[in-house]
Amino acid sequence: MTDIAAELAALEVRVAALEGSARAEPGERGFVEYSGSVDFGGPVDWTIRYSAVAVRDLPAQDRVDVLAALGHPVRRALVEALLDGPRAGSELAQAVGLTSQGQLYHHMRALTSAKVIEQHGRGAYHIPAPKLVPILIIMTAAADIAEALR
Known part of the structure; x- marks a missing residue:
């Protein structure tokens, strides 16, 4: 950046x-x-x-979309890989062990639709800076609810 x-x-x-x-x-x-x-x-x-x-008045579907996107194990791994900075689709697929572009596209589409990540040009993805802290907080809050922080 x-x-x-x-x-x-x-x-x-x-x-x-x-x-x-x-x-x-x-x-x-x-x-x-x-x-x-x-x-x-x-x-x-x-x-x-x-x-x-x-x-409670915040848009329910938006909240559900974000939680669903982050709740999938492959998508969680993709987001964690993007915490280190922007990456090309092929790098992300390799980092999380996806074997096809179709699989990658499916998961990246869910993350971009939920506005968790954005795409740069052709194939490079990143987490927008204003979303870094909220994403990390969601991860931390989920661990806290599961009592993994205790």
């Missing part, structure tokens, strides 16, 4: 965090907040705070 691209990504993260905090009035039943600061090819800081009651 170029310096300008990294700076733009950092600005987008900050604006999104500010917009999120504007919606995050604690309300009668509290709030949900998550944040992180990571460096996977460039620094990313992310914080969002949202009303606990309003969480």
Whole structure:
């Protein structure tokens, strides 16, 4: 990622965090907040705070699509491989042991449709910077729910 691209990504993260905090009035039943600061090819800081009651009003199908995409073992492995940076489709297929382009396309289509990853040009995929922390938080929260962190 170029310096300008990294700076733009950092600005987008900050604006999104500010917009999120504007919606995050604690309300009668509290709030949900998550944040992180990571460096996977460039620094990313992310914080969002949202009303606990309003969480139920977020688009249900979008949430289901993301969880389903990340819940498949091959897709999880693909996302983990992309944490190290952009990769070509052939590299990803080899990294997770896929034997056909059709298999790779099927899984990458599910991840791109859920907006977990994006495609650069012809065949190079990446995780958009503003999505790094939320993806890592989903992974951590799932481990916490399963009591794997204890």
